[in-house]
Amino acid sequence: xxxxxxGIGVISxxxxxxGNGFLQDAMEYNDVNxxxxxxxxxxxxxxxxxxxxxxxIVKMGVCAALKCLxxxxxxxPDAIITGTGLGCIEDTEKFLGSLYASEEQxxxxxxxxxSTHNTIAAAIALKLKCNSYxxxxxxxxxxxxxxxxxxxxxxxxxSASNILTGGMDELTPNSFAITNRLGFWKEKTVNNLRxxxxxxxxxxxxxxxxxxxxxxxxxDKSLARISAVSTLYKPxxxxxxxxxxxxxxxxxxxxxxxIDLVMLGMNGDPVQDKIYHHIMSNFFSPVQCTFYKHxxxxxxxxxxxxxxxxxxxxxxxxxxxxxxxxxxxxxxIKNVLIYNHFRNIxxxxxxxxxx
Amino acid sequence: MSERIxxxxxxxxxxxxxxxxxxxxxxxxxxxxxxxxTMLNTFxxxxxxxxxxxxxxxxxxxxxxxxxxxxxxxTSLLGIIAARQAVMQAQINDISSAKTGLIxxxxxxxxDRSERFYKYYMKNNMRGRLRDIxxxxxxxxxxxxxxALDIKDHVSTISTACSSSANAILVGSRMIKxxxxxxxxxxxxxxxxxxxxxxxxxxxxLDKNGCRPFDEExxxxxxxxxxxxxxxxxxxxxxxxxxxxxxxxxxxxxxxxAFHQTASSPEGNGAYLSMKKALDTSGxxxxxxxxxxxxxxxxxxxxxxxxxxxxxxxxxxxxxxxxTKPFTGHTxxxxxxxxxxxxxxxxxxQWIYPNLSFKQQMADLSFSPVTAFQYNIPVRNVMSxxxxxxxxxxxxxxxxx
Numbered sequence: 001x002x003x004x005x006x007g008i009g010v011i012s013x014x015x016x017x018x019g020n021g022f023l024q025d026a027m028e029y030n031d032v033n034x035x036x037x038x039x040x041x042x043x044x045x046x047x048x049x050x051x052x053x054x055x056x057i058v059k060m061g062v063c064a065a066l067k068c069l070x071x072x073x074x075x076x077p078d079a080i081i082t083g084t085g086l087g088c089i090e091d092t093e094k095f096l097g098s099l100y101a102s103e104e105q106x107x108x109x110x111x112x113x114x115s116t117h118n119t120i121a122a123a124i125a126l127k128l129k130c131n132s133y134x135x136x137x138x139x140x141x142x143x144x145x146x147x148x149x150x151x152x153x154x155x156x157x158x159s160a161s162n163i164l165t166g167g168m169d170e171l172t173p174n175s176f177a178i179t180n181r182l183g184f185w186k187e188k189t190v191n192n193l194r195x196x197x198x199x200x201x202x203x204x205x206x207x208x209x210x211x212x213x214x215x216x217x218x219x220d221k222s223l224a225r226i227s228a229v230s231t232l233y234k235p236x237x238x239x240x241x242x243x244x245x246x247x248x249x250x251x252x253x254x255x256x257x258x259i260d261l262v263m264l265g266m267n268g269d270p271v272q273d274k275i276y277h278h279i280m281s282n283f284f285s286p287v288q289c290t291f292y293k294h295x296x297x298x299x300x301x302x303x304x305x306x307x308x309x310x311x312x313x314x315x316x317x318x319x320x321x322x323x324x325x326x327x328x329x330x331x332x333i334k335n336v337l338i339y340n341h342f343r344n345i346x347x348x349x350x351x352x353x354x355x
Numbered sequence: 356m357s358e359r360i361x362x363x364x365x366x367x368x369x370x371x372x373x374x375x376x377x378x379x380x381x382x383x384x385x386x387x388x389x390x391x392x393t394m395l396n397t398f399x400x401x402x403x404x405x406x407x408x409x410x411x412x413x414x415x416x417x418x419x420x421x422x423x424x425x426x427x428x429x430t431s432l433l434g435i436i437a438a439r440q441a442v443m444q445a446q447i448n449d450i451s452s453a454k455t456g457l458i459x460x461x462x463x464x465x466x467d468r469s470e471r472f473y474k475y476y477m478k479n480n481m482r483g484r485l486r487d488i489x490x491x492x493x494x495x496x497x498x499x500x501x502x503a504l505d506i507k508d509h510v511s512t513i514s515t516a517c518s519s520s521a522n523a524i525l526v527g528s529r530m531i532k533x534x535x536x537x538x539x540x541x542x543x544x545x546x547x548x549x550x551x552x553x554x555x556x557x558x559x560x561l562d563k564n565g566c567r568p569f570d571e572e573x574x575x576x577x578x579x580x581x582x583x584x585x586x587x588x589x590x591x592x593x594x595x596x597x598x599x600x601x602x603x604x605x606x607x608x609x610x611x612x613a614f615h616q617t618a619s620s621p622e623g624n625g626a627y628l629s630m631k632k633a634l635d636t637s638g639x640x641x642x643x644x645x646x647x648x649x650x651x652x653x654x655x656x657x658x659x660x661x662x663x664x665x666x667x668x669x670x671x672x673x674x675x676x677x678x679t680k681p682f683t684g685h686t687x688x689x690x691x692x693x694x695x696x697x698x699x700x701x702x703x704x705q706w707i708y709p710n711l712s713f714k715q716q717m718a719d720l721s722f723s724p725v726t727a728f729q730y731n732i733p734v735r736n737v738m739s740x741x742x743x744x745x746x747x748x749x750x751x752x753x754x755x756x
Contacts, residue, residue, distance in 0.1 A: 001533070080611070086492055087514070092550075096473045099553050104398040112554035113617050113744065116462065117493065117514035122745025125611040131628055134611035134747055135522055139512035140494035146511040150526060153533050177480050178488055233501065233510045345498070 007072025072213030085300020141342020167304030206297010366440025369581030406579030406684025428465030434544030456509030460543030465490030516743030521691025542584030566653030579684020608632025612746030623664030651678020
């Protein structure tokens with residue numbers, strides 16, 4: 001199973017949507033414990049009358065999706081598949097809040113309607129009048145991964161030639177406050193670009209939307225190829241991770257030496273980052289390793305941001321210094337391995353290859 | 356790609372029974388599960404009927420064989436109960452003996468506990484017990500089920516509103532076809548919550564008299580809760596283990612209506628497409644479908660749209676058709692899999708279910724649903740429809756093997 005990436009639409013805390021060039025000037029956020037998306041001018045993509053009724057994540061989702069399709073030169077995909085850990089959490093909170101405030105009476109149904117996890121995939125289908133396959137995955141750090149896996153299956157089955165696949169999660173004041181109480185984030189504020197320098201527990205909260213136009217065959221628009229995706233649920237030990245990763249590399253790339261660049265989901269939490277250091281030292285000490293959560297923050301579908309970076313790196317054959325967590329000799333980048341885990345529960349690995 | 360997909364075990368819990376045996380008795384007795392609210396603490400207790408599972412957390416925890424430690428949402432408990440039944444019937448003693456996955460579906464996840472949290476959190480954001488919010492996301496209920504049954508090889512959750520668990524069955528089937536998994540536990544679970552009750556109430560689509568699908572006087576849906584799971588296995592796994600097969604999944608189709616976020620197109624375009632795709636994958640002719648378990652929510656809009664799509668696909672020879680939602684209520688994310696379990700029972704026992712509370716044919720449709728329980732009818736191929744908000748439509752076909 002494989003998929004060619006034909007187009008990209010990414011909204012993130014970086015200038016990924018409108019900026020010039022790939023990570024030319026990384027956004028630096030000082031004294032923060034979360035970073036949020038730089039939102040585009042929605043009017044360029046969505047009718048303002050329609051946009052007015054959409055929540056923030058729906059607007060971001062639709063915008064990124066449309067940009068992605070435009071980029072790929074695809075009018076109407078054969079499938080729309082999304083992955084989101086928490087879905088339209090803003091509307092969920094809004095409806096829950098009004099439910100208690102009004103003691104269950106005279107409620108406005110709009111936030112309820114928009115709270116459904118499939119709202120974004122549905123809004124895109126509605127906008128495109130796309131009657132084809134439509135699905136939404138909602139499983140923590142497996143949300144985007146499942147969406148990708150489904151996409152690759154559809155391409156293999158031959159039931160779709162072009163698929164729009166995306167991962168998205170939004171951060172709201174409430175979702176931050178609650179996860180902060182749960183100890184997900186660093187107690188003191190940080191500078192995002194120095195995320196790995198802080199040794200106290202917790203990470204930096206983030207959010208983002210990343211859409212990919214995937215195709216079963218290669219053409220002159222192809223940016224990179226997704227060669228393999230695999231997930232690992234609740235590994236019991238570092239050895240289990242090593243064994244699975246080793247099998248994954250063997251099946252998809254050959255040997256660890258065939259990997260030209262590694263992207264690790266380090267998020268600044270010393271406990272959660274342990275496994276990444278283990279992977280680095282066990283497999284990839286001679287290989288250029290990078291990290292990315294200082295640019296997008298930690299969220300359920302953060303691996304979709306890594307996939308965007310991997311694609312751009314392969315396309316431009318350039319590793320921005322801001323991503324590097326070691327310094328190895330530059331070589332031609334053919335195979336990029338992404339390893340990401342969400343709260344040590346949902347582990348995922350991707351192999352992205354130049355085409 | 357040639358692997359056939361067999362159902363080897365099913366599990367169900369809903370307002371009409373805690374397992375298949377109880378469910379079968381209720382079905383044969385035409386005993387619906389809709390009634391007065393006694394479990395959910397809501398303003399609408401005496402006003403809006405629902406189809407509740409009449410068991411609290413202690414009883415559900417015992418049935419699910421998990422500790423009553425306050426860490427399981429009602430959605431998780433319902434899911435574990437049905438999932439365990441499916442695994443037991445499939446006679447799988449060692450889950451790791453084959454590559455096994457779990458694809459569950461839900462729309463509200465742990466909302467029953469989130470509501471408890473929010474009630475306090477709303478007043479002061481340092482309040483609300485954190486243990487009540489950690490079960491909020493949809494993945495939580497799936498992981499509870501995976502951990503209870505020790506399923507590790509693939510774990511995922513789908514949420515496409517009311518077609519969620521039909522999509523879980525569809526994706527699980529495709530994972531077997533693609534050779535990724537040998538067997539998959541597929542299904543869905545949803546508990547009744549204030550969130551959903553108030554949500555649908557604010558849309559003014561809850562029938563105060565209980566749902567009456569496909570009736571001219573129908574006036575909305577009735578919410579239910581529960582869970583349905585199916586153990587599906589590849590042909591080679593079934594052969595290797597000399598398994599008893601309940602039925603085969605022969606067709607599946609997913610299409611998007613792309614008409615409106617909450618309303619279906621009047622001509623049922625998405626519904627037509629999902630049914631057509633399911634027929635195409637199965638290779639069956641429309642006339643070979645012996646029974647349609649309709650989505651049939653009882654809303655003005657759905658039943659007209661679905662009915663029109665059925666007329667368009669099946670022409671003048673519409674197979675016996677009924678909605679079983681007057682039995683179970685509309686169980687949202689669990690509806691597709693609960694109805695899939697009912698379809699398996701229909702195939703096994705040669706049953707066709709009545710569409711309870713039907714009186715008068717819809718003026719806009721040429722057909723009426725089945726109104727009496729039917730025994731000993733040749734039932735070889737059954738179609739099950741599940742349509743959701745956002746126009747997410749999925750149809751499945753189950754066949755006697």
